[in-house]
Amino acid sequence: MSIAMVALHIRPARREDVDALVDLNRELLQFYGVQPPFPRVDMIRRLKAELFVEAPTVEVMLAFAGDEAVGMLAFAExxxxxxxxxxxxxxxxxxxxxxxxxxxxxxxxLELAHIAEQRNAFQIDWTADLWNEEARRFYETLAPVLKAEKMFYRLAGANLRQFLDGAKPPRRATVR
Incomplete structure (x- = not known):
């Protein structure tokens, strides 16, 4: 498919887009060499329950070439x-x-930059995998500031469980 031959348009994902969103998500997981964490039907159910509610914790924009969803961007304010x-x-x-x-x-x-401007957000942050040279080259074309002094941390899965199980209650602070 050539984008030059088909108009590209971007809009917020809607409930009826959930199949296309799952397709893109599964392709994303495949790109990372990760098996989908849930069967397709469960992914659909979970996305509907989390994304298409009154106050979602994340928003998704979809890029369409004609009627085909060809890209997505998930973000949070x-x-x-x-x-x-x-x-x-x-x-x-x-x-x-x-x-x-x-x-x-x-x-x-660019659409996200417009959203940032409309919402009076002063910055857009993201992370990139060190091994993903293609993504890093793309990001460099946007002229961002690379925050090399920052590190990315995550508690997930067994590490999160271990932290929860082994965490000691905080000591009581003495207020003077």
Missing amino acids: IYAVAVCRRSLFIQDIFVSKTTRGLGVGQALM
């Missing part, structure tokens, strides 16, 4: 307490293999 300003954080950005290099990722990022 957070509030940076230290500077008293809104910020956007990209959870995932993914473009289908069939349309990579054709401007879909750029269009998704």
Whole structure:
């Protein structure tokens, strides 16, 4: 498919897009060499329950070439307490293999920049895997500031369980 031959449009994901969203999500997982954590029917149910509610914790934009979903960007709005300003954080950005290099990722990022402007968010943050050279080259075209002084941490799975099981209650602070 050539994007030049088909109009590209971006919009928030809707409930009726959940099948396309699952397809893109499964392609994303395949790209990372990860098996889907749930059968397709469970993914559909979970996405409907989390994304298409009154106050979702994450928002998803879909890029369409004609009627085909060819890219997605999942993000959340957070509030940076230290500077008293809104910020956007990209959870995932993914473009289908069939349309990579054709401007879909750029269009998704530009749409998110417009959303940031509309919401008075002062920054957009995201992470990238060190091994994903293609993504890193793309991100460099956006002229971001690489925050090399930051490290990314995660508690998940067994580590999260171990922390929960082994955590000691905080000592009582003495207020003077």
